[in-house]
Amino acid sequence: MSYHCFVIKCGGSTLAALPSSFFDDMRKLQQEGAIPVIVHGGGPAISSTLEQLGIESVFVNGLRKTSEEVLDVVEMVLAGRINKEIVRKIQESGAKALGLSGVDGQLIQAKPVDNTEEVGWVGDVTAVNAELIQGIVSMGYIPVIAPIGIGEDGSQRFNINADTAAGAVASRVGVERMIVVTDVPGVMKTVDGEKKVLPSVTVQEIDQMIESGEIYGGMIPKVRAAVQCIQGQVREVVIVDGTVPEVLSKVIQGEAIGTRIVKEA
Ligand SMILES: Nc1ncnc2c1ncn2[C@@H]1O[C@H](COP(=O)(O)OP(=O)(O)O)[C@@H](O)[C@H]1O
Ligand SMILES: CC(=O)N[C@@H](CCC(=O)OP(=O)(O)O)C(=O)O
Numbered sequence: 001m002s003y004h005c006f007v008i009k010c011g012g013s014t015l016a017a018l019p020s021s022f023f024d025d026m027r028k029l030q031q032e033g034a035i036p037v038i039v040h041g042g043g044p045a046i047s048s049t050l051e052q053l054g055i056e057s058v059f060v061n062g063l064r065k066t067s068e069e070v071l072d073v074v075e076m077v078l079a080g081r082i083n084k085e086i087v088r089k090i091q092e093s094g095a096k097a098l099g100l101s102g103v104d105g106q107l108i109q110a111k112p113v114d115n116t117e118e119v120g121w122v123g124d125v126t127a128v129n130a131e132l133i134q135g136i137v138s139m140g141y142i143p144v145i146a147p148i149g150i151g152e153d154g155s156q157r158f159n160i161n162a163d164t165a166a167g168a169v170a171s172r173v174g175v176e177r178m179i180v181v182t183d184v185p186g187v188m189k190t191v192d193g194e195k196k197v198l199p200s201v202t203v204q205e206i207d208q209m210i211e212s213g214e215i216y217g218g219m220i221p222k223v224r225a226a227v228q229c230i231q232g233q234v235r236e237v238v239i240v241d242g243t244v245p246e247v248l249s250k251v252i253q254g255e256a257i258g259t260r261i262v263k264e265a
Pocket of ligand 1: 010011012013014041042043181182183186187188189214216218219220
């Protein structure tokens with residue numbers, strides 16, 4: 001795939017806070033020849049809809065325990081409301097967007113995770129229909145992908161963590177870069193009693209920080225997906241705060257922003 005193609009993972013933590021200028025920046029980059037592919041989350045919206053329905057949210061190691069009932073809500077919220085909200089915002093900026101979930105065109109094929117008895121219908125990605133993504137971008141549309149996977153038999157749906165899904169799409173489409181947009185300015189570490197954003201982290205530092213508990217919760221699947229990506233073709237993964245003005249352009253221009261996870265020399 002094109003050298004200029006990049007995956008943007010938009011976290012549910014920050015979607016509502018993303019200013020319209022974020023989407024204007026995306027349109028500008030596309031006009032300049034970059035090719036954005038979006039994979040989005042929506043964890044908080046799923047949890048609040050479940051709460052309205054009187055269903056408790058349970059997480060096992062950061063993954064939502066997904067019963068058949070929960071899976072219906074996950075698909076409804078991610079592939080429905082959240083996906084269309086992002087499509088609308090991109091269209092409002094003047095760019096073309098096409099929303100789909102991993103079920104459509106068998107975009108994200110998945111199999112049950114190993115600890116399925118604990119977490120239920122949560123999936124790991126087995127294949128990505130990269131040709132479909134290439135087709136959509138060649139027509140000038142920005143693909144907006146909800147992280148629902150489809151099993152090999154074509155009938156079973158799976159709930160996939162959005163960071164994991166974004167990492168798999170980035171690796172398998174063979175993009176240059178993945179930008180993880182979230183609600184913190186990057187991977188943070190307390191040094192001499194002061195919380196600082198790390199400009200870059202190595203795979204070894206990531207392992208140590210998970211071990212020590214300095215990286216926890218929702219940051220764990222992000223750094224794990226980043227590590228997986230950079231072991232393939234992806235050159236760098238950058239974790240940034242989506243509310244920083246022109247954050248996408250800044251990352252692409254190589255400005256010192258957020259936390260970069262790059263291949264070690
Ligand atoms: N070392 C760390 N640096 C920054 N954030 C961290 C770190 N460890 C854990 N976190 C948590 O990870 C959260 C981001 O993950 P998450 O809430 O799942 O976001 P998203 O919805 O964008 O995927 C941050 O808000 C923060 O609470
Ligand atoms: C298996 C699993 O945990 N899936 C996630 C999918 C959404 C997601 O990952 O959203 P964020 O990016 O906002 O965290 C969930 O059900 O919440």
